[in-house]
Amino acid sequence: MSDEGRLIAGRYRLIDRIGRGGMGTVWRAEDEVLSRQIALKRLHVQPHLTDDELATLYERTRREARSAARIAHPNVVVVHDVVDDGGLPCIVMEYVPSTTLGALLKGGEVLAPTEAARVGLGMIAALRAAHAAGVLHRDVKPGNVLLGADGRVVLTDFGIAMTSGTSTLTKTGEIVGSIDYISPERMKGRNSGPAADLWALGATLYQSVEGRPPFRKDTAVETAYAIVVDPLAPMKQAGSLEPLIEMLLAKDPAERPSMEEAERALRVVASEAPTQFHAQPHTEPHAQPPSQPDRQPKRQPKPQPAPTRSLPAQPSAPAPSDNVGGGGRGKRRVLVPGLITVTVAGAAVAVGLYVTSHGDSDTGTHAASASSTPTSTSTSVPVPAGFHLVTDKTLGVSYPVPDGWKRGKATSESVTYTDKTGLAELTIGTVDPAGPNPESHFKNIEANTKLNYPGGRYRKIRMQRTTFQDKAAAVWEFTIKGRARVFRAIDLGFGQEGAKEYDIYLSAPDAQWDTYRPVFNKVKAGFTTD
Template sequence: MSDEGRLVAGRYRLIDRIGRGGMGTVWRAEDEVLSRQVALKRLHVQPHLSDDELATLYERTRREARSAARIAHSNVVVVHDVVDDQGLPCIVMEYVPSTTLDALLKTGEVLPPAEAARIGLGMIAALRAAHTAGVLHRDVKPGNVLLGAGGRVVLTDFGIAMTSGTSTLTKTGEIVGSIDYIAPERMKGRNSGPAADLWALGATLYQSVEGRPPFRKDTAVETAYAIVVDPLAPLKQAGALEPLIEALLAKDPAERPSMEETERVLRAVASEAPTQLQTQPLSQPRPQPAPTRSLPARPSDPTRVDNDGGGRRKGDDNDGSGRRKDKGKGGRRKRRGPLLGAVAVTVVGAAVAGGLYMAAHRDSGSRTHGTEAAPTPASASVPKGFHLVEDKTLGASYPVPDGWKRGTSSFEQVKYTDPSRLVELTIGTVDPAGPNPESHFKNIEANTKRNYSTYRRIRMERTTFQGKAAAIWEFTFKGRVRAFRAIDLGFGQEGGKEYDIYVSAPEAQWDKYRPVFDTVKAGFRTD
């Protein structure tokens, strides 16, 4: 039976459905007491959740109402009431006739820099009001930006907001939010503050002018890894917004501009007047976050298989990260002068442009660092059919099957693929290492489960390897044509460098290729 026309809490008459997501439905409703239209957000029945999980979900909904109700600002949706409907919590909000920024961008439209800056001004005003009220939004994204009549911009959905003085509602290893807009520090499990909302604002602005999220990959696992370690792909259509977006998407939250500075630049770009973006100089000390777990070497996702004949996978020759040929230490982007120079309509682009979807264009300029020595012929210590690779970039040596092609590489990882391009070996590093790799394996897994329904864990357990703390993670997932299986070993000394050895192959051929992992593991040596 349709809910249309039903009365909720003896007061709110449901008129029509205006939005629907995985957790709830938003209705346009009539408040029959005050004779006004409202938006009513009602959670769905969740039969697969445990009682504890349902209690957490309901409490998040109530917190959303309390968080938003603390903020009185024209750029934040107004909360009128919280009611129960057949045992489910509902939030009654201001009804804003609008479309979302996400819906606009899904039509294929991208925004001119000045228009993106205008929308950004509404968002930063909402965030400033929220942060002043002690509320972190934690889910800033185009889908939560309403574009109303008269140019009004409204930030909505404080469903996972954090209010100062309240406890977290997430379990260890769980990150709540939309993965494309989760800041690097949150992805690594660190405590986050207002700068995380600013990072999400930068990701939203990037998508507004470029048409895609800044670090989008084929899977949640790869996206998470890219957010933490990949350089930002060069912007091509950001114009005067480019320096600000780059600054907002800095990996280190201490390097992002302040709310006030962000608002000043957005205002200038919206009016098409050049300005100067200043942040604290390099000489000024910055608070250093304590070493925490980063993400492991990015497992490649064989869901990119295009056909069933061992055909090429999208992105085999390009990891899609849009790596720049930076000259900073370790290949990482060097922080500029007082971070950024003048904001101008024309700016210098990065040296290498790359796609973000691991598809379409092959990047013949993908970096394969020249510091790796030539493969050593097989010897008594290397089994037949393998050769020893002395990898000076990663500071390790390891056996690789003969005939496997070295693919994309960086200062954090290198990939090798077999002739069919369906089997992959990845050697990666995490620096600095945390107490045990299991923590970041669980961190990635939590998001993978939420965004990738075919993932299945086989095992994840702590162990030791070469006298160091280690974890082993095995799982399966389905590609477009076939099922795959993967195994990942992470090991290292806390505060030092962690190494990760990852192999994935078609599940039907796992018995054939699992020995590759065992051989690489047995022959792996660090400098």
């Protein structure tokens, strides 16, 4: 006999079944007291369980309700009530018209990295709220991520959540959860904390872009072994999400990023142009020939604002990142302090923009002759031997460039030059409007650089405030270990708050730094602004 139409607890009328799992069924129902639709999760009858096991199951259900009820956040499903139906506990929840991420992926779909990052932002917002309330989810997986019709991302099913100050409901040697998303430390029976939820987030993101869980094998035992021991399989479709996913899936919880670091990295990817990535085998854009095993850290194309689909409200602007991808090809982003406003679910959300070189346009007038005479507020200086003067009317600057260095594509915010080896790079960039001091956006970039270059691969040499041409300035010097060599870079930023900031950036192999560093000095000495 169907339960459809049955009245639960004298007020909840079952309408249709919207989900079913091993332990319970979720119904769409009508609250006849308040005349609203709700979701009702009702446990199945479990005749094979002992009385003690049933008591444990029911207590888990009540804990799910209590755990979720402690969290007030738009990315966490709202729990309204817990009622009894013939001895079985039922949780009355907010009804979210949606599909699950798990159902979407089972249908053979995968998400573009930008969309996966958007979903990840909703998940991490929910987890931050849960952890702040002292609740560990412990069953983060695609099946527990609701994708609302309005773009809302909701984390649900806190059925095995653990609240600080309560006892565990598992037996010795028992692991509760979905095996593909259980962290290595939980798999080994160790105490776990928030980092275990982050590992599950990483596994969910991996499956979202690659179409399969990261360590799945033919049997549960093999999967568990792979989670604890095997290296992560290479990703083909993760794009710029790859470095974050790798860190989230670190075997050692201490090596995983913090919630804040993961959120910043997700914001960077979510803010990139939706058309930039597709579900296809991962290749580096403009792949270099095999004879050039790696490149210097580079700036990337300017991303467009994030799409206006129900991104959860975010408290801060995205932080840019450095990332060495296939073949060691590095990437460098510069955060623009200016913010734009995007309407999301009726609310204004601040989204940071960051700009880089290698855009689609090739703008700017560049004179390859020392006879070019820029209009400048500072005294002209002689062009060094072996250099030629470039006057860039688009950027409003003039500067010397070494003869033989090849100019790359330019945007309205930056232009890049590389030497004949392709391993040394000079970038002239602008940030408009400028913040109070370039050190602030250097620190934003550095935070994500540390995330993308773990294990000591990034090393700061110095970051200090100074002045240049009577304007507030900062110098940041660092090294990054690529796959084939170590690169060294220096960045000078200077400008007036609210006006325009100018950046002079040079990177080159660390082993040849003494050869390339004079280039930076000469460009800096000959740099003039309109």
